[in-house]
Amino acid sequence: MIRVEQLSKHYEVHEREPGFLASLRSLIHRKHRLVKAVDDISFHIPAGEIVGFLGPNGAGKTTTMKVLTGLLHPTSGRVEVAGFRPQDHKNAFKRRISLVMGQKSQLIWDVPAADSFLVNKAIYEIEDGAYRKTLSELVELLELEHVLHKPVRQLSLGERMKCELAASLLHRPDILFLDEPTIGLDVQMQEVVRRFILAYNQSVGATVLLTSHYMGDVTALCDRVMVIGGGRLLYDGELSELTERYSPRKRIRLLLDESGSLDRTREILLSTPGVTGIQLEEYPAIGLEVPREQVSAISASLLTSLPVLDLTIEDPSMESVIGQAFTEKSAPSKDCEPKLKQAEAVRD
Numbered sequence: 001m002i003r004v005e006q007l008s009k010h011y012e013v014h015e016r017e018p019g020f021l022a023s024l025r026s027l028i029h030r031k032h033r034l035v036k037a038v039d040d041i042s043f044h045i046p047a048g049e050i051v052g053f054l055g056p057n058g059a060g061k062t063t064t065m066k067v068l069t070g071l072l073h074p075t076s077g078r079v080e081v082a083g084f085r086p087q088d089h090k091n092a093f094k095r096r097i098s099l100v101m102g103q104k105s106q107l108i109w110d111v112p113a114a115d116s117f118l119v120n121k122a123i124y125e126i127e128d129g130a131y132r133k134t135l136s137e138l139v140e141l142l143e144l145e146h147v148l149h150k151p152v153r154q155l156s157l158g159e160r161m162k163c164e165l166a167a168s169l170l171h172r173p174d175i176l177f178l179d180e181p182t183i184g185l186d187v188q189m190q191e192v193v194r195r196f197i198l199a200y201n202q203s204v205g206a207t208v209l210l211t212s213h214y215m216g217d218v219t220a221l222c223d224r225v226m227v228i229g230g231g232r233l234l235y236d237g238e239l240s241e242l243t244e245r246y247s248p249r250k251r252i253r254l255l256l257d258e259s260g261s262l263d264r265t266r267e268i269l270l271s272t273p274g275v276t277g278i279q280l281e282e283y284p285a286i287g288l289e290v291p292r293e294q295v296s297a298i299s300a301s302l303l304t305s306l307p308v309l310d311l312t313i314e315d316p317s318m319e320s321v322i323g324q325a326f327t328e329k330s331a332p333s334k335d336c337e338p339k340l341k342q343a344e345a346v347r348d
């Protein structure tokens with residue numbers, strides 16, 4: 001559905017030093033610097049898949065999305081989306097895709113969202129029956145009934161985001177590019193948007209490429225992730241594998257019965273092989289780290305040696321996993337090199 005081969009997008013930026021004289025000098029001698037926003041990346045996303053596109057600020061995620069939707073021309077490489085070259089701007093292509101940018105609004109600020117929807121109806125030439133049917137489905141799924149007729153500027157961020165999603169999906173695209181769709185939303189609203197994306201993916205069979213800094217979005221929606229940094233694709237594979245590779249430890253949280261003594265607890269933890277990162281500051285709540293493959297054995301042992309009221313096992317945050325992936329990429333070990341290279345091959 002989406003095929004990207006050796007895509008690069010480079011910008012030549014004019015650099016000017018501060019100050020009046022430097023401004024004058026730059027009129028004659030212009031200094032340029034090449035910014036490799038996207039640098040030789042290849043991947044393939046089959047129909048119906050939801051893929052998380054992760055990376056730090058300035059990594060090249062938005063640039064890639066803009067190339068995939070035809071907003072930017074690639075400097076080099078081949079891009080094919082639903083059989084189209086996005087840069088050809090064919091109407092048939094535009095009807096298949098949608099780009100939702102959490103940071104940018106497509107709704108008209110001073111009029112109700114319902115009016116913006118009518119504008120989209122006209123742009124995409126949606127016929128009346130199909131429009132009414134899709135609109136009523138979207139209004140129900142996103143619970144938009146009470147906000148549809150208020151001017152957009154009076155809506156809360158969450159209400160506006162739901163209207164943005166509805167506006168973007170009225171033409172029932174089957175390929176979605178979602179750039180930070182939950183940015184700034186509270187936890188409850190993030191959950192509503194996630195559930196909606198999943199429901200849309202399942203009902204339309206839509207292919208989704210999603211960027212987000214909220215790892216909750218990624219873990220809830222994506223089995224596969226691509227990690228980009230400095231314009232290069234650093235990882236392309238299963239989310240679970242990324243977590244296992246770059247985070248070989250899990251966290252165990254324990255809540256103990258206060259009848260036990262702190263000193264005795266410390267002694268037991270220190271004498272349990274594999275336990276590190278012991279946090280006792282909030283005793284009787286305790287945090288510790290254990291090797292991933294020993295998590296069951298150590299949990300079982302702690303349940304017998306300590307007066308445990310509650311035990312939870314957690315994966316590390318995705319931020320720390322990605323941070324680790326970046327550290328290793330800058331100084332790759334023999335072990336991680338093949339996996340990182342795998343990202344450079346096109347997936348079948």
Ligand SMILES: Nc1ncnc2c1ncn2[C@@H]1O[C@H](COP(=O)(O)OP(=O)(O)OP(=O)(O)O)[C@@H](O)[C@H]1O
Nearest residue numbers: 011013035037055056057058059060061062063064
């Ligand atoms: N029009 C442009 N001219 C010059 N450089 C640009 C331009 N657009 C983007 N860049 C640069 O390209 C790089 C990638 O930017 P991009 O917006 O794709 O990053 P991103 O991964 O989406 O980051 P964020 O998470 O902050 O949105 C950045 O270094 C950015 O400054």
